[in-house]
Amino acid sequence: MKIEGFRLKRPDEIEKMRTAGRVLGACLAHVAAATRPGVRAIDLDREAETFIRDHRCVPGFIGYNGFPNSLCVSINEQVVHGIPGERVIEEGDLVSLDCGLILDGWWADSGLSLCAGVAEPEASRLLEVTEEALRRGVAAAQPGGFIGDIGHAVQSYVEACGFSVVRQYVGHGIGRNMHEAPQVPNYGKPGTGNLIKPGLVLAIEPMVNAGRAETRVLDDDWTVVTADGRLSCYFEHTVAITATGPEILSVRPETARVEG
Numbered sequence: 001m002k003i004e005g006f007r008l009k010r011p012d013e014i015e016k017m018r019t020a021g022r023v024l025g026a027c028l029a030h031v032a033a034a035t036r037p038g039v040r041a042i043d044l045d046r047e048a049e050t051f052i053r054d055h056r057c058v059p060g061f062i063g064y065n066g067f068p069n070s071l072c073v074s075i076n077e078q079v080v081h082g083i084p085g086e087r088v089i090e091e092g093d094l095v096s097l098d099c100g101l102i103l104d105g106w107w108a109d110s111g112l113s114l115c116a117g118v119a120e121p122e123a124s125r126l127l128e129v130t131e132e133a134l135r136r137g138v139a140a141a142q143p144g145g146f147i148g149d150i151g152h153a154v155q156s157y158v159e160a161c162g163f164s165v166v167r168q169y170v171g172h173g174i175g176r177n178m179h180e181a182p183q184v185p186n187y188g189k190p191g192t193g194n195l196i197k198p199g200l201v202l203a204i205e206p207m208v209n210a211g212r213a214e215t216r217v218l219d220d221d222w223t224v225v226t227a228d229g230r231l232s233c234y235f236e237h238t239v240a241i242t243a244t245g246p247e248i249l250s251v252r253p254e255t256a257r258v259e260g
Helices: 011-034 041-054 121-139 147-160
Strands: 071-075 078-080 094-103 106-115 171-173 180-184 201-204 207-209 215-217 224-226 232-234 237-242 245-248
Touching: 011 041, 011 094, 011 106, 011 237, 041 071, 041 094, 078 094, 078 207, 078 232, 094 121, 094 232, 106 121, 106 232, 106 237, 121 147, 121 201, 121 207, 121 232, 121 237, 121 245, 147 180, 180 201
Parallel strands: none
Antiparallel strands: 071 078, 071 094, 078 224, 094 106, 171 180, 171 201, 201 237, 207 232, 215 224, 237 245
16 A cells, blocks of 8 residues: 655645545444445445545545455445445445545545444443544544554553454555545554644554454455454544644534543
């Protein structure tokens, strides 16, 4: 994966990304509401693509490095990059939705996980911990801090809860390109890595496994699964660093500015 160089965004550019983020947040809320037992993964992909195009945006994932769809749908032991196909979602499945779009040349990238139907206790706990890990990671993205502060906030919380963070895949800068520098690992040491400055925009995305951290890629060359076959969970937001702190751009109805 090529990581483009990054630069700090101007206020007018962040405003454009804010608009893109709001569309994406609404898209994910719409697709999440459609995620239920009996629905095929490809149906969710079509919902996402239709929503994005109806809002005069471009589905950013289609054709990105050869990915065939507008939405990644990863189920149960699938960590990320699941290709949506004919698989039918079943009662209790842990479903992760990852989507990106482009509006007037500016990217937004976000994702969430949810259980279809009634969640088993482990899945419910994994969802709770991963979403809180994202909140803590975003809260740690303070101007004057360091990228390592974000990873440490995620890792220390997840591991204290008895789960593990994926290390092969990380967050990233975002702007005119989906993947820009700097990389944003979900592990690290405070006070290390790039300095966080106002104008930086990051995709922060904890990927948390119920078991070991190791993963492998299936024969489709996209779908990442846990090496031990246990559940995985994922949450992501596009976040702008402002002079007063982090602002979630991929806002969904239940999401607001994150306080430390």
